[in-house]
Amino acid sequence: METNVLNPIPEKEFERLMELSELDLDYSDLDDQFKDLTKLAAKIAGTAISLINLIDTFTQWSIAHYGLPIDQMPREKSVCQYTIVGDDPLEVEDLSADERFNKFDYVTEDPNLRYYYGIPLTTKDGNNIGALCVLDDDQKNLTPEKIEMLKIIATEIVGRLSAYKALNTLKDELEEAKESQRKLSHDIRGPLGGIIGVADLIKEQGEKKDVDDILELINLIKQGGQSLLELADDVLSSSNTEEMRSPKSNEFNLYTLKDKLEQLYIPQAKAKYIDLTIVNESENAEIPFPKNKILQILGNIISNAIKFTPDGGMVMVRQEFNLNKESDTAKLLFSIKDTGVGISSGKIEEILNENAQSTSGTKGESGYGFGLPLVKHLIDKLDGNLHINSIEGEGTLFKVTLPIK
Known part of the structure; x- marks a missing residue:
């Protein structure tokens, strides 16, 4: 673990971030699955507030909350960043008396928080991907029994996250099965069409020879083949074309991805008076594609761009879906341009080799050194490219x- 009290980093930070990214979560779409646990935690602890926080490279995401409507905050301004560096719960009896936190807005201003108790959300591989915390504007005294119940809730949170991942994996497999069905319907249409064509030809020849029995048999063949062809058409139309259907729960199109990125990252940009603009530059913007780590990749790049762009600057994101129907291939193209401080050629080489070190942002935001190397790692796993x-x-x-399947 890093010993810098103002910038605590878990010992296995890259592994921790990798496991969090493997969950492939939409941080803004989990409240319904977890809000019951935040309410239960607050009632057990007797506190006004309870949060379930997941911490990525730059941001603490509150995926569920009770008593405090908050969705995100910079990682360096959170208390839970200290909770995830150890295996034991963290208790702060008075935030206003702790030099690590006594200057933060949520301590000096409304809601004037004082008490904090956080429990690491530890996966089966031993990585703390976040924390369950309870907070109050008055000091509290949690009994051992209450602490044990909070630990049980923390374990349940990790279990639900794992189940959520498993469910999404199952959905992906079902979609692959549907795709196989679609391809099969295409494959059988050709041979069936050929059978019907041959039947027509034999029928014409048979009529000339006036062979009634043969014609009757040929008509039966034609009718059976036509029925199969209609069945194949039904299967094909039920699976529908990519251009006509709406994205499923495990998919985006460029429109829904744009909306999600704006929802997640415009608040970060506004905090630094940065103009974050996301535009679609594609005639294929309605075609669905798998979510598959795209939020994690783009989110880290956008957060990094905001971090290293001075107040009043600009971050522009352009999205494109390139579809080649002749070769049946597709790819997503993203460009993220900022007006920030820039990156040296040596630093770029470090990033592309996944060896980058931490640096601070334009307003002193803490750097954690793993955001862009993580992006490069995720892109490589998807057989993509980063320039x-x-x-x-x-x-x-x-x-x-x-590349998109």
Whole structure:
């Protein structure tokens, strides 16, 4: 573990971030699955507030909350960043008396928080991906029995997250099965069409020879083949074409992805008066594609761009879906351009080799050194490409290419 009291980093930070990214979560779409547990935790602890927080490279995401309507905050301003560096719960009896937290807005201003108790959300591989915490504006005294019940809730949270991942994996497998069904219907249409064509030809020849028995048999063949062809058409139409159907729960299209990125990251941009703009540049914007780590990839790049862009700057995200119907291939193209401080050529090489070290942002935001190497790792796993062009003092352009099945 890093010993810097103002920038605590778990010992296995990259492994921790990798396991969190493997869950492939939409941080803004989990409250319904977990809000019952935050309410239960608050009632057990006797506190006004309870949060379930997941912590990625730059941000603490409150995926469920009770008593405090908060969705996210910078990681370096959170208390839970200290909880995840150890295996034991963290208790802060008075936040206003602790130099790590006494200058934060939520301590000096409304809701004037004082008490904090956090329990790490530890996976079966031993990584703390976040914390369950209870907070109050008055000091509390949790009994051992209450603490044990809070630990049980924390275990349940991790179990539900794992189940959520398993369910999404099952959905992906079902979608693959439907895709196989679609391909099968295509494959059988050709041979069936050929059978019907041959039947027509034999029928014409048979009529000339006036062979009634043969014609009757040929008509039966034709009728059976036509029925199978209609069945194949029904199967094909039920699976529908990619262009006509709406995205399923495990998919985006460029429109829904744009909406999600704006929902998650415009609050971060507004905090620094940065103009974050996301545009679609594709005639295929309605075609669905698998979510598959796209939020994790783009989210880390956008957060990094915001972090290294001075107040009043700009971050522009362009999205494109490139579909080649002749070769039956598709790819997603993303460009993220900022007006930030830029990246040196040596730093770019470190990032592309997944060896980058931590640096601080334009307003002193803490750096954790794993965001862009994690992005490179995720892109490589998807057989994609990452290109970085930068001019120090002027800004950086990230280009991401991801092949799509």
